[in-house]
Amino acid sequence: MTTQDQRSWSPHSNALFPDGFRAVASRCYLQCPLDAAVEEWPDDRVWEEIEARFGEPVAARGPITSRTLVPLRGVVNEPMRHGRLFLLGDAAHIVPPTGGKGMNLALHDAGVLATAVLRQRAERDTSLLDAYSATCLKHVWNYQAYAAWVTDLVHDAGDASYSGAFRRRLARAEFERLFASETAGRLFGEFLTGLN
Ligand SMILES: Cc1cc2nc3c(=O)[nH]c(=O)nc-3n(C[C@H](O)[C@H](O)[C@H](O)COP(=O)(O)OP(=O)(O)OC[C@H]3O[C@@H](n4cnc5c(N)ncnc54)[C@H](O)[C@@H]3O)c2cc1C
Numbered sequence: 001m002t003t004q005d006q007r008s009w010s011p012h013s014n015a016l017f018p019d020g021f022r023a024v025a026s027r028c029y030l031q032c033p034l035d036a037a038v039e040e041w042p043d044d045r046v047w048e049e050i051e052a053r054f055g056e057p058v059a060a061r062g063p064i065t066s067r068t069l070v071p072l073r074g075v076v077n078e079p080m081r082h083g084r085l086f087l088l089g090d091a092a093h094i095v096p097p098t099g100g101k102g103m104n105l106a107l108h109d110a111g112v113l114a115t116a117v118l119r120q121r122a123e124r125d126t127s128l129l130d131a132y133s134a135t136c137l138k139h140v141w142n143y144q145a146y147a148a149w150v151t152d153l154v155h156d157a158g159d160a161s162y163s164g165a166f167r168r169r170l171a172r173a174e175f176e177r178l179f180a181s182e183t184a185g186r187l188f189g190e191f192l193t194g195l196n
Pocket of ligand 1: 088090100101102104
C-alpha cells in the first residue's frame with residue numbers, strides 16, 4: 001500500500017486510522033456501525049473506503065489477511081487490588097485501540113507488580129505492593145485520557161450535538177496544530193513512545 005514509515009490519521013466522516021504503515025503489512029481501522037458484520041466488508045469495499053479517505057487510488061492492493069469488528073470503549077476497574085488479588089492488563093482496564101496502548105499498559109502493570117513482589121520477598125517490605133493500584137492507576141488514567149482524545153479526533157461517535165462538518169473542522173484544526181506546533185508534536189510523540 002505504501003512505504004511511508006509513520007502513523008497517519010484522517011478526520012474523515014467515516015474515520016480511518018492506518019496503524020503504523022510498513023512496506024510489508026499495515027493495519028487500518030475503518031469506522032462502521034456497531035451492528036455491522038464483517039461479511040458486509042469484502043475486499044473491494046475495504047479498498048474503496050481506504051481510497052476515499054486518501055482521496056486517491058491505492059496503486060498496489062495487497063491481500064487482506066484478516067478483519068475484525070472492534071467496539072471502541074474505555075473501562076477502568078478501580079481499585080486494581082482486592083486483598084491478595086491483583087488485577088493486571090485488560091482485566092483491569094480497556095483502552096480503545098485508537099491509542100495503541102493496551103499492551104503497553106499491561107506490560108507496565110506487570111513491571112510494577114514484579115518489582116513490588118521482589119521487594120516484598122527480599123526485604124519483607126510491602127510498601128510497593130500496597131501502592132500497586134495507585135501507582136498503576138495514575139499511569140492508566142493518563143493513557144485513558146490520551147486514548148479518549150485520539151478517539152474523539154479520528155472517530156465520530158454519532159453525537160448529534162457534536163458531529164458533521166463542525167466536528168471535522170475541529171479535528172482538522174487539532175491535526176494542523178500537531179503539524180505546526182513543536183510543543184504539541186512533542187507531547188504527542190511522548191504519548192506514542194510511552195515517555196509521558
Ligand atoms: C484490534 C486491537 C488492536 C490493538 N492494538 C494494540 C496496539 O497497537 N498496541 C497495544 O499496546 N495494544 C493493542 N491492543 C490491546 C492489547 O492487545 C491488549 O491490551 C493486551 O493484549 C492485554 O494483555 P492481557 O495480557 O491483559 O490480556 P490478553 O492478551 O487478552 O491475555 C489474556 C490471556 O488469558 C487467556 N485466558 C482467558 N481466559 C482464560 C481462562 N479462563 N483460563 C486460562 N487462560 C485464559 C486468553 O486466552 C489470553 O491468552 C489492541 C487490541 C485490539 C483488540
